[in-house]
Amino acid sequence: MIAIRSIFRALLLTILALQISFSLIAASVDIPAYIDFTEQPGYLPLVKGGNAIPIIGGGNEDDAVVRAIDQLRQDFEKVTGVEPIVTPDHVSAGSKTLLLIGTLGRNPLIDQLVKQKKLDVSAIRGQWEASLTQTIDNPLPGVEKALLIVGSDRRGTIYGIYELSKQMGVSPWYWWADVPIQRHSAVYARSIKTISQPKVKYRGIFLNDEAPALSGWAKEKFGGFNHEFYEHVFELILRLKGNYLWPAMWGSAFYDDDPENAIWADRMGIVMGTSHHEPLTRAHDEWRRYGKGPWDYQQNAENLRDFWRSGIRRMGARESVVTIGMRGDGDEPMSEESNIQLLEQIVNDQRKIIADETGKAAKETPQLWALYKEVQDYYDKGMRVPDDVTLLLCDDNWGNIRKLPDPAAKKRSGGYGIYYHFDYVGGPRNSKWINVSQVQRVWEQMNLAYQYGVDQIWIVNVGDLKPMEYPISFFLDMAWNPNQFNASNLLQHTESWCAQQFGEKYAKESARLINTYTKYNHRITPELLDENTYSLENYGEFERVVEDYRNLLIDAMRLYYILPQQYRYAFDELVLFPINACSNLYEMYYAVAKNRFFANKNNERANYWADQVKRCFERDSILTVHYNKDIANGKWSHMMDQIRIGYKIWQEPHKSTMPDVSYLPMTKPKHKIFIEADGYVSMEAENYHIASGSDKVAWTIIPDLGKTLSGVTTAPVTNTPNEQVYLEYKIDLRATGKAKLIVLTSPTLNFNANKGLRYAVSMDGGAEQEVNINGHYRGELGEWQAKRIIETATTHLIEKAGLHTIRIRPLEPGIVFQKIILDVGGLKPSYLGPPQSEYKRDD
Known part of the structure; x- marks a missing residue:
C-alpha cells in the first residue's frame, strides 16, 4: 500500500511539473494553446476535409480590423491551402459553425449576443486593447457552435486575430525572418474562454542608426522608407502585440518622405511617435529641409513655434504620442546658456500649440518628455512638466536603467515610461552590427522598471531591426505581461x-x-x-x-x-x-x-x-x-x-x-639547435638556424609540401642563387667519426637541358661538396619518380663532440629541400626519415 502511495505521489508530482511547464510556455503568449491539428471530441473544426469555417466580421469595423481579418483569411490558406469565406455581418444559410470576429459596438451580431446575455464581455468592456476568445454552443439560430474573437477596441480585436494565426503556426517573423509555415490538412479549436490584456500601455520599437544597412535595403527593395516598407513594419509590430513606433529618422522624415506613411499607420492601427529629440511630430531632418534660422529657442522662437505648429496640424486626429521638450540640433545637448526656466517655457509654449491645433485641452493628447542624457540632469535640478505628461526615463544606452520613480512619490496621471537600447551610436564605440543583448539582462532591468511602476511606455532602439529579431520578440512579450517572467523561466x-x-x-x-x-x-x-x-x-x-x-x-x-x-x-x-x-x-x-x-x-x-x-x-x-x-x-x-x-x-x-x-623577413635566424639522439639528427628543412638570401633571391616555405612538414625553396625560381644564398642548421653531437649527411628533396626533374640541379654542402665552414640531385635522369618513366623523393648523401668526418654547423647552398633554382638527416649510427633506409629531433632555443 505504501509503495502504491509512493508511486501515486511521484506520478502526481510529475503531472504537476508538466502542468507547470506547460503553463509557463502557454503564458509566453498570455493565452493558453487552443489550436490543434488532430480532432478530439468537442473540438470545433476550423478546417476539415477541404472545407473552412466561414468568417463573419468586418462590416462596420475599423480599417485596421478589416485588414487583420483579411490577413487571417490568407493565413488559413498558407496553413491549409483552403481560404475561408469572409462575410461582413451576416450568417450564410446552412452555416452550422462559424468564426465570429468583431469589436464591441462595431459588430451587430456580437452586440446581439451580449444583449441576449449569451456572451459576457464585462471583463473587457472599456478596457485598453483587451480581447476575449471564446467558444460558444448555439450562439445564433441554426448555428451549432462558434469561435468568437472579441475586442474592447480595434487593437484588442487585432491581437485576438493574430493570436489565432500564431497558434496555427504563422510566426510573426514569417516575412521578416523567412520562417516557413507548416502545412496541415485540418485545424481544430478546443473549447476556450480567455481574456487577454496588456500590462504596459504603449509598447514599441525605434528604427534608429539605420544607415547603411536598413536604409540601403529599404531603398533597393521599396525605394526608401515609404508606406510599402512601413506596411511590413506595422504588421510585424501588431503580430508581436506591440502598438507603437518611432520611425527611421537619420536623413529621413516619416511624414514628409511619403504622406501615405501616416495614413497607413492609422489604417493599420499603429500609434506613432517621434524620437526623444524630435518635438511635436517633426522629424529632425525636416528642420534641415524647411527650418528658418538656427535651432535655438532664445534666438528663433517664432520660427520654431511655426515649425512645430505645422507638425501638430499635420498629425490631426490620428493616434500619436507627442514628444515635447527640446535638445540641441542633431540630438546634441543644448547650449550651456540653456536653463531650466527656458526649457519650462518651451514646454508651456509647445502645449499651447497642441491645445490650439487639436481644439482640446493639451492633457487630452498623449505626450512624453524624455529624460535622455543631460535632460535627466534638468529634472534632477528641479525642472518639472505637467502631471499628464509621461516621464520617459532612459537607460545609459547600454541597457542599464539610469533612474526609476520613487515608490513613495505621488502618482502621476501621465505615469512613467522607459526608453531602452539594443543598438546605440555613441561612445565608447557604436554598437550597431549584431545582437549583443542577453534577455536575462533585459528581463532583470525591465522587471526592475515595471516593479517600480513604469508601465505607460516601453520603447526600445532596435537599430536596423533585422539582426535583433529575438530580443525584439522578448521585449514586446515582456511588455505585454511582465509578470509572466521570472529568473528561472x-x-x-x-x-x-x-x-x-x-x-x-x-x-x-x-x-x-x-x-x-x-x-x-x-x-x-x-x-x-x-x-x-x-x-x-x-x-x-x-x-x-x-x-x-x-x-x-x-x-x-x-x-x-x-x-x-x-x-x-x-x-x-x-x-x-x-x-x-x-x-x-x-x-x-x-x-x-x-x-x-x-x-x-x-x-x-x-x-x-x-x-x-x-x-x-x-x-x-x-x-x-x-x-x-x-x-x-x-x-x-x-x-x-x-x-x-x-x-x-x-x-x-x-x-x-x-x-x-x-x-618578418624569411632571412631571419630561427635560432634552433638540434640534439643528437639514437645515433642521428633529423631536421625539417624549414627549421633552419639561418636562412640567408640576397637582393635577388629569397627563401620561401611551401606548407604541407612533401612527405612530412613542408618544402623550402628559393624565389623567384628564374634567378640563380649566388654565394650569399644558403641554409644553415645547428646540431649538438655526442658521437664522433664518419657521418652520413642525407638530404631529401622533392622529385624535381632536370628541366635545365639535363644538366641537373645541384647544391653544395659543408660542415663547420670546411670545404664544400657538390651534389647533383638528378643529373643522372634521362627521361625514363615509371621508376624512381614514384618514391616522391630524391635522396642524396655526402660523408663528413666529425672530429669532436659539441656544436656543429651544416651549410647547404643551392647552385641552381628549382631545388625544393624537405628534410636533412645526419646519420652517425647507421639508420635503416626510410623515405620519411626518422622523426624530427628535439631541439633547444639559442636566443
Whole structure:
C-alpha cells in the first residue's frame, strides 16, 4: 500500500511539473494553446476535409480590423491551402459553425449576443486593447457552435486575430525572418474562454542608426522608407502585440518622405511617435529641409513655434504620442546658456500649440518628455512638466536603467515610461552590427522598471531591426505581461520562440545556441573587441574565448545541416550567421594578438598569424556577401553592410580596414639547435638556424609540401642563387667519426637541358661538396619518380663532440629541400626519415 502511495505521489508530482511547464510556455503568449491539428471530441473544426469555417466580421469595423481579418483569411490558406469565406455581418444559410470576429459596438451580431446575455464581455468592456476568445454552443439560430474573437477596441480585436494565426503556426517573423509555415490538412479549436490584456500601455520599437544597412535595403527593395516598407513594419509590430513606433529618422522624415506613411499607420492601427529629440511630430531632418534660422529657442522662437505648429496640424486626429521638450540640433545637448526656466517655457509654449491645433485641452493628447542624457540632469535640478505628461526615463544606452520613480512619490496621471537600447551610436564605440543583448539582462532591468511602476511606455532602439529579431520578440512579450517572467523561466521563452521558428524537435538546441551566443556577445560588443581585449598569457584567456565561439559554431553548423531544408534561411539569419560572423571576428583578433606576440620576439611564426588575420578579414567580407546575396536569394541585400572592423574612435569608419600586422623577413635566424639522439639528427628543412638570401633571391616555405612538414625553396625560381644564398642548421653531437649527411628533396626533374640541379654542402665552414640531385635522369618513366623523393648523401668526418654547423647552398633554382638527416649510427633506409629531433632555443 505504501509503495502504491509512493508511486501515486511521484506520478502526481510529475503531472504537476508538466502542468507547470506547460503553463509557463502557454503564458509566453498570455493565452493558453487552443489550436490543434488532430480532432478530439468537442473540438470545433476550423478546417476539415477541404472545407473552412466561414468568417463573419468586418462590416462596420475599423480599417485596421478589416485588414487583420483579411490577413487571417490568407493565413488559413498558407496553413491549409483552403481560404475561408469572409462575410461582413451576416450568417450564410446552412452555416452550422462559424468564426465570429468583431469589436464591441462595431459588430451587430456580437452586440446581439451580449444583449441576449449569451456572451459576457464585462471583463473587457472599456478596457485598453483587451480581447476575449471564446467558444460558444448555439450562439445564433441554426448555428451549432462558434469561435468568437472579441475586442474592447480595434487593437484588442487585432491581437485576438493574430493570436489565432500564431497558434496555427504563422510566426510573426514569417516575412521578416523567412520562417516557413507548416502545412496541415485540418485545424481544430478546443473549447476556450480567455481574456487577454496588456500590462504596459504603449509598447514599441525605434528604427534608429539605420544607415547603411536598413536604409540601403529599404531603398533597393521599396525605394526608401515609404508606406510599402512601413506596411511590413506595422504588421510585424501588431503580430508581436506591440502598438507603437518611432520611425527611421537619420536623413529621413516619416511624414514628409511619403504622406501615405501616416495614413497607413492609422489604417493599420499603429500609434506613432517621434524620437526623444524630435518635438511635436517633426522629424529632425525636416528642420534641415524647411527650418528658418538656427535651432535655438532664445534666438528663433517664432520660427520654431511655426515649425512645430505645422507638425501638430499635420498629425490631426490620428493616434500619436507627442514628444515635447527640446535638445540641441542633431540630438546634441543644448547650449550651456540653456536653463531650466527656458526649457519650462518651451514646454508651456509647445502645449499651447497642441491645445490650439487639436481644439482640446493639451492633457487630452498623449505626450512624453524624455529624460535622455543631460535632460535627466534638468529634472534632477528641479525642472518639472505637467502631471499628464509621461516621464520617459532612459537607460545609459547600454541597457542599464539610469533612474526609476520613487515608490513613495505621488502618482502621476501621465505615469512613467522607459526608453531602452539594443543598438546605440555613441561612445565608447557604436554598437550597431549584431545582437549583443542577453534577455536575462533585459528581463532583470525591465522587471526592475515595471516593479517600480513604469508601465505607460516601453520603447526600445532596435537599430536596423533585422539582426535583433529575438530580443525584439522578448521585449514586446515582456511588455505585454511582465509578470509572466521570472529568473528561472527565461530559457523556456527562448525555447518556445525557437519552437515557433524551427519546430519543436530543434527548439532546445536552437535556444541553447541563441542563449550562448548572446552571452558571449554580452561580454564585449564586436565593435569594442580587439587584440587587446583578452590576455594571451593570463591562463590562456584569449584562446579559451576563441575556443568557446569555435565550438559553438561547430554546434550551429551541425544543427544547420540536420534541419529540414525549409528552415535553413531562417536558422541562418537568426542563429547561424551571428555565431559564424562573431566567431570569425574573435579568430581574427586572436590572430592579431598572436602576430604581435611573435613579432615582438622576432619569431617568424608571426607571419603565419599575419596570414590568418588576412584570411579572417577576407572571410568577414565573404560572410557579408553570403547574408546580403545568398540568404533568401538576395532578399536581405545590404542588411549586413554595417561596418564592424576598423574602429579608431567611437564612430564607425567609412570602410572596413584590416588590423595592422607584422611580417618578418624569411632571412631571419630561427635560432634552433638540434640534439643528437639514437645515433642521428633529423631536421625539417624549414627549421633552419639561418636562412640567408640576397637582393635577388629569397627563401620561401611551401606548407604541407612533401612527405612530412613542408618544402623550402628559393624565389623567384628564374634567378640563380649566388654565394650569399644558403641554409644553415645547428646540431649538438655526442658521437664522433664518419657521418652520413642525407638530404631529401622533392622529385624535381632536370628541366635545365639535363644538366641537373645541384647544391653544395659543408660542415663547420670546411670545404664544400657538390651534389647533383638528378643529373643522372634521362627521361625514363615509371621508376624512381614514384618514391616522391630524391635522396642524396655526402660523408663528413666529425672530429669532436659539441656544436656543429651544416651549410647547404643551392647552385641552381628549382631545388625544393624537405628534410636533412645526419646519420652517425647507421639508420635503416626510410623515405620519411626518422622523426624530427628535439631541439633547444639559442636566443
